[in-house]
Amino acid sequence: MRNQSRITFYLLLTPLVLWLGLLIIIPHIDMLLISLRERISFGVYETSLSQYEKALTEPLYLRTFWRTAVMSVLATVITLLIAFPVAYYIAKMAKGRLQQVLFLLCLIPFYVSELVRTFGWMILLRETGLISSLLQWVGLADQPVELLYTDATMMVGLVYTSMLFMVVPLVTTLESLDDSVIEAGYDLGGSGFSVLREIIIPHAMPGIVSGCIVVFMLSLGNYLTPTMLGGKDSLWFTEMIYNQFIVRSNWELGAAFGFMLLVLSSVIVWGMLRLTGRTLKETMG
Amino acid sequence: MTPDLECVDLVKRFDDTAAVNNVSFSVPPGSFFSILGPSGCGKTTIMRMIAGFLDPTSGDIRIKGGSVLDTPPNKRPVNMVFQHLALFPMMTIAENIGYGLRRRGMAKGEIGRKVDEALDRIGLPGIGARKVDELSGGQKQRVAIARCMVLEPDVLLLDEPLGALDLKLREHMKVELKALQAAFDTTFVYITHDQSEALVMSDQIAVMNAGQFEQVGTGQDLYYRPDTPFVAGFIGESNRWKGRIERAEGGNLQLRTDSGLAIRATGMGLSEGARAEIFVRPESIRLAASADALAEFDNQLTGTVTSLLFNGAASRVLVRDTAGETLEVTLPQSGEFASLKRGDAIHIGWGAGQASCFEAS
Incomplete structure (x- = not known):
């Protein structure tokens, strides 16, 4: 009996171990090793920190690194600000069927691939696109307007892509808040704002934090949206990793970039948890 | 003497059905008034209208003589103890009790003093720093009442607050609630489907059925001299x-x-x-x-x-x-x-x- 349950335990554990080991741990160890070597000549490598040195001294790399971080944080904040009212409406104000329909509406855009969705934005926003034509027709513009390839457009794309991952955890935590607790807040003299600040937001905090972590990581690691909507001036750090690995076959520098991104996201997530006074355990469990 | 609470021809319709149909009553100051009825009779609707969470279709609600129909719930001199108490789980006990006072912009020191006073009053001194889920059912009950009573409302509404307690505790809390009402000397309006709660605690009981009051009277009136077959069948x-x-x-x-x-x-x-x-x-x-x-x-x-x-x-x-x-x-x-x-x-x-x-x- 005891033996049997032990076998079951190991059998259930195997996929997880394989997953973590083959897809996460081993590639990362290899990446770390690659990033720590320098090519002296054909087939000859030496261990050195020169890749990191290059990454941290070249202004283009460094600027893109920080820009990616700041823009990802900004995208997360904007997503939160837009998603919170949406989630509150779905969880607390919509009833019955309407609630299900609204939730489904949030989900529907994710039935198509990210590529198609991004093309959707391009169709709307390009020079000969819908919005440009509309502006001309109304008379607000006298020539075609190019709305693509700016930071703002890229931000729209990032927020749009991450919306669902913020709405879902928020709806879940807000739904678990008893309506009578909100009513009690009003009943005892609270205004709409103070009820939001003292009761609803503290209750929704686990959802806010986990939603923010997911959205932040998705934005930071996003490749398609910045590339397609952001244009030449809006370089994203993932593009640079791609360039090093694929275009320039400089795996050493690419691996170093990859590691920098990993450290960056870990530090920011840790900072986010510290700032909100939560532990990872509370947020995930 | 002006009644603390007065409802005049109160009507609430949901679509076609009248949840509350032409109900009038008045509650004299300092008394314990119960609305007793089977579930779905409209008693919760009345309570939510008094608290301000629902607008009556017609009729008037007056507190200390003045109509409160245009007063939003957070400005009404009425507080409510909810069925599941609705204590704020994200706050400590002291923060819970002090919530309403903070909203009124009272000075910190005074809030602390009032909260301690309230905790003494409900017989739970020194638990202010605890979390809500560290308390027992009966303690939460008392905290929920204290949270309202520090605001010195004209009327305290209680929506079946004993429903979630086990039998022994419920019996005990009946006596305790009556004692708390006497101690705070505030008008209590209590709704319940449990006749024994109503009979034990109330000065006046209104028996409600299908949106209307069948009879209003003391427990003895209802028990010995029922006016309608419904009351005779429902009480006892x-x-x-x-x-x-x-x-x-x-x-x-x-x-x-x-x-x-x-x-x-x-x-x-x-x-x-x-x-x-x-x-x-x-x-x-x-x-x-x-x-x-x-x-x-x-x-x-x-x-x-x-x-x-x-x-x-x-x-x-x-x-x-x-x-x-x-x-x-x-x-x-x-x-x-x-x-x-x-x-x-x-x-x-x-x-x-x-x-x-x-x-x-």
């Missing part, structure tokens, strides 16, 4: 029959039930030949070993014991009379009938005054 337990009135002389009636039982009863406004409903409480029927002991009663029956329902002080005997009618009779715990068992012959009797009679609908 009853043996009930339907029958026809054979003779009526003033308030004294002679009836025959559909099953053929002849009963003397009292009831006003009923005439010969009318259909009627008759209610006799199990506890107003006397058991006796011989017919002589029942000479004083207007109704006397002979029967056999068909079943003994033991339930401590509320034990009952089921007696089937010679006509085949089964009656529930309270079993006195004086020891006299300790040896009673199934199949025993027994005599039962009750006075005409103990049988309430209403025109059948």
